[in-house]
Amino acid sequence: MSDAEEIIPTEADASEPFRTIVLDVPKGETPERIDQYLARMIANTSRSKVQDAIAADAVTINGIVLDRPSYKVKGGDLIEVRIPKAKRPDTAAEAIPLVILFEDDDLIVLNKAAGMIVHPTLATNTGTLVNALLHHIDNLKDDALDSDRPGIVHRLDKDTSGLMVVAKNERAHRNLAKQFFDHTAHRVYHAICWGNPKQNYGKIETLIGRHPKDRKKFTVTEEGKNAISEYFVIEELKGFSLIELRLKTGRTHQIRVHMQHIGHPVFGDFTYGGRAMNVVRHDVPKFKQHVDNLLIEMPRQALHAKTLRLYHPTTGDLMEWTSELPEDMVYILDDMRRM
Numbered sequence: 001m002s003d004a005e006e007i008i009p010t011e012a013d014a015s016e017p018f019r020t021i022v023l024d025v026p027k028g029e030t031p032e033r034i035d036q037y038l039a040r041m042i043a044n045t046s047r048s049k050v051q052d053a054i055a056a057d058a059v060t061i062n063g064i065v066l067d068r069p070s071y072k073v074k075g076g077d078l079i080e081v082r083i084p085k086a087k088r089p090d091t092a093a094e095a096i097p098l099v100i101l102f103e104d105d106d107l108i109v110l111n112k113a114a115g116m117i118v119h120p121t122l123a124t125n126t127g128t129l130v131n132a133l134l135h136h137i138d139n140l141k142d143d144a145l146d147s148d149r150p151g152i153v154h155r156l157d158k159d160t161s162g163l164m165v166v167a168k169n170e171r172a173h174r175n176l177a178k179q180f181f182d183h184t185a186h187r188v189y190h191a192i193c194w195g196n197p198k199q200n201y202g203k204i205e206t207l208i209g210r211h212p213k214d215r216k217k218f219t220v221t222e223e224g225k226n227a228i229s230e231y232f233v234i235e236e237l238k239g240f241s242l243i244e245l246r247l248k249t250g251r252t253h254q255i256r257v258h259m260q261h262i263g264h265p266v267f268g269d270f271t272y273g274g275r276a277m278n279v280v281r282h283d284v285p286k287f288k289q290h291v292d293n294l295l296i297e298m299p300r301q302a303l304h305a306k307t308l309r310l311y312h313p314t315t316g317d318l319m320e321w322t323s324e325l326p327e328d329m330v331y332i333l334d335d336m337r338r339m
Contacts, residue, residue, distance in 0.1 A: 020080065023041065033070055091134060093135035106172040106314050108136075110163070110166065111323050112129060137168055162306060163321055167313075171313065192266070192336075195278055204229045207227065225251060227249045240279075243264075244306075268301050306322060
């Protein structure tokens, strides 16, 4: 998922002690100090790191070495910056319980709890799914394609619950990764969303890319990549809906971005409008108090990966698993039905 407009780092050789990042500043960008701009746009960095890079002649603007952090970035600038790589500590095996639905010599299908990060980052190196997998599977790190994300074929956001498949060896990883790339592996999600869509079925097709102002967010943008989601209304409630979603593509935050785009954000979503009132009720004060209480009970997006269907990497058999909604979503739905 990388292109110049999404401002994704282009990595130098892995042996180099720095990463080289090229940013093409969009036209119309509001002028901003370069140290502030780069700290905002580049993940895992800070103003002090950017200032150190400028002092070390590691930042160029339109091919000219930058000599001051007060330079104001403007639309059309081409920035190249070398940021020292942080040393990633080794990921340790941890005895974290896993809810496993299926396991054999090739793969594991598990139910990820909300709140669990899938793989370690520079900020979080413990308590992740990978830490748990390293404890559960012997020699996983030796066999997997990616030593930092052993066995990981696809991801769920930290606060999204539900089904994931993990490869236990390199051959299975290649096969499963190809299924996800070719969209022959299918995923079905259930979400509690604000409001009631006018139609019980809809197809959302847009371009999704990184947000121009916040690198951690994604948005519908003409500079993005094609993203297709289908939705089916399972149940209409007073001001809310339980919706089934099927992905035809796999963009980061796709469901959350698409549901916000059509005016029905996922309930509880901090990033994409799910914690603000998105419906109008005649009993506004009472309704708002009730919803505020529900948001306290749902400190995450109400999104669950419910069904996973794929072909076994060795036998070729078509396999499918289903996971029940977690307790927090069941509680919210039951309460909404009484509203």
